[in-house]
Amino acid sequence: MATDTLSLTFSALADPTRRAILARLADGEATVTELAEPFEISLPAISRHLKVLETSGLISRGRSAQWRTSRLEPAPLAEVNAYLETYRRFLGSSFDRLAEHLRRVQEESGHPLDDTHGDRTADTTRTTTPTRTTDTDEDER
Amino acid sequence: MATDTLSLTFSALADPTRRAILARLADGEATVTELAEPFEISLPAISRHLKVLETSGLISRGRSAQWRTSRLEPAPLAEVNAYLETYRRFLGSSFDRLAEHLRRVQEESGHPLDDTHGDRTADTTRTTTPTRTTDTDEDER
DNA sequence: CAGTTAATTAACGTTCTGGTTAAATAATAG
DNA sequence: CTATTATTTAACCAGAACGTTAATTAACTG
Numbered sequence: 001m002a003t004d005t006l007s008l009t010f011s012a013l014a015d016p017t018r019r020a021i022l023a024r025l026a027d028g029e030a031t032v033t034e035l036a037e038p039f040e041i042s043l044p045a046i047s048r049h050l051k052v053l054e055t056s057g058l059i060s061r062g063r064s065a066q067w068r069t070s071r072l073e074p075a076p077l078a079e080v081n082a083y084l085e086t087y088r089r090f091l092g093s094s095f096d097r098l099a100e101h102l103r104r105v106q107e108e109s110g111h112p113l114d115d116t117h118g119d120r121t122a123d124t125t126r127t128t129t130p131t132r133t134t135d136t137d138e139d140e141r
Numbered sequence: 142m143a144t145d146t147l148s149l150t151f152s153a154l155a156d157p158t159r160r161a162i163l164a165r166l167a168d169g170e171a172t173v174t175e176l177a178e179p180f181e182i183s184l185p186a187i188s189r190h191l192k193v194l195e196t197s198g199l200i201s202r203g204r205s206a207q208w209r210t211s212r213l214e215p216a217p218l219a220e221v222n223a224y225l226e227t228y229r230r231f232l233g234s235s236f237d238r239l240a241e242h243l244r245r246v247q248e249e250s251g252h253p254l255d256d257t258h259g260d261r262t263a264d265t266t267r268t269t270t271p272t273r274t275t276d277t278d279e280d281e282r
Numbered sequence: 283c284a285g286t287t288a289a290t291t292a293a294c295g296t297t298c299t300g301g302t303t304a305a306a307t308a309a310t311a312g
Numbered sequence: 313c314t315a316t317t318a319t320t321t322a323a324c325c326a327g328a329a330c331g332t333t334a335a336t337t338a339a340c341t342g
Contacts, residue, residue: 001298001329002157014152015300016143026231032319045301047320052299066309066318074232077225084222090167091215142299142328156330173289186331188290193329207288207339 005057006083009076012056017041018049022058025072032068146198147224150217153197158182159190163199166213173209 001011012018021035036046050070053059058077059070142152153159162176177187191211194200199218200211 002155004157006160007155007157010151011155011299014143014148014155016145016148017300019147023227026228033317041300042302043319044303044321048300051320063309068319072228072232074228077228077232080221081225081229084218084225086164087167087213087215087218088222091213091218152329174287182330183332184289185291185333189330192290204339209289 005076005079008056009058009080012052012058012076013080015049015052017046018053021046021049021053021070022072025059025070029062029069029071032070035070146217146220149197150199150221153193153199153217154221156190156193158187159194162187162190162194162211163213166200166211170210170212173211176211 001007013022017039020038024030024035024038032043032046032050035050036043039046050059050061050068053070054061057073057075060073062069062071142148154163158180161179165171165176165179173184173187173191176191177184180187191200191202194211195202197217198214201214203210203212
């Protein structure tokens with residue numbers, strides 16, 4: 001695996017379980033067992049997810065008696081945001097309009113922060129680039 | 142690998158080579174050989190990176206004679222942006238201040254879009270959460 | 283058609299991921 | 313000290329990721 005911060009952050013975010021954990025942590029700190037509760041996987045598995053999140057800096061951890069608490073940390077998310085900034089300027093309006101639309105869709109269907117994101121949020125893909133230049137946009141094979 | 146869009150996008154973005162390819166594509170469409178030029182890895186490897194990017198929707202591909210062109214697509218990045226929105230609201234000011242700072246730092250050092258992001262952008266991590274609650278913030282072991 | 287250029291697919295090896303169960307560690311409670 | 317609760321580490325496994333080289337496909341060129 002690449003070892004730079006962005007790569008670590010993106011690959012940490014690439015797992016639905018870990019994203020769900022982060023969503024949970026947005027509601028406040030929690031212990032390992034609490035975080036594990038919604039999932040069917042074993043505690044050691046959760047423990048390792050937490051280690052991945054910690055390594056990427058997305059969470060920090062503390063101890064209260066025999067409990068290890070996890071807390072959401074803003075820095076890596078802010079860095080992702082900064083990364084997007086580049087493309088936000090480049091892609092211009094379509095970017096923000098799409099994001100705005102996706103945000104609204106996301107809000108409609110249930111609690112905004114309690115997702116595992118198993119959906120497709122279709123109907124937005126490839127409907128926003130009217131500036132054709134060279135190609136034919138077909139798929140290979 | 143998880144098959145939902147966000148997971149696909151995040152894991153596509155988790156690779157520095159792929160991010161560099163996207164950065165290159167922000168300057169306009171390019172062929173496979175052109176995209177491969179800055180890297181030391183083989184052409185088949187690049188070809189597969191492109192397939193990953195295509196699968197996640199981050200790029201679309203067309204054909205011009207024997208050349209396959211790749212083009213940056215905004216939708217997945219917009220979706221990432223929408224994902225962050227959730228936390229942007231939650232994390233409040235620190236989020237944007239951090240992002241703003243990171244953006245500035247990023248701008249200073251060279252061409253904004255031509256990065257492989259091998260740096261650490263230190264000095265921002267964990268300096269922004271004054272709201273302690275329970276724990277001691279020590280590391281384990 | 284034969285040859286060249288561009289890109290992909292096939293086959294293969296190594297390393298990383300994400301899960302499991304069993305054992306070990308940490309801290310509290312009796 | 314012993315037991316209990318919370319969490320991590322160890323050992324293991326299956327599958328995915330990412331690289332390689334060799335072979336194949338696609339499209340143009342003479």
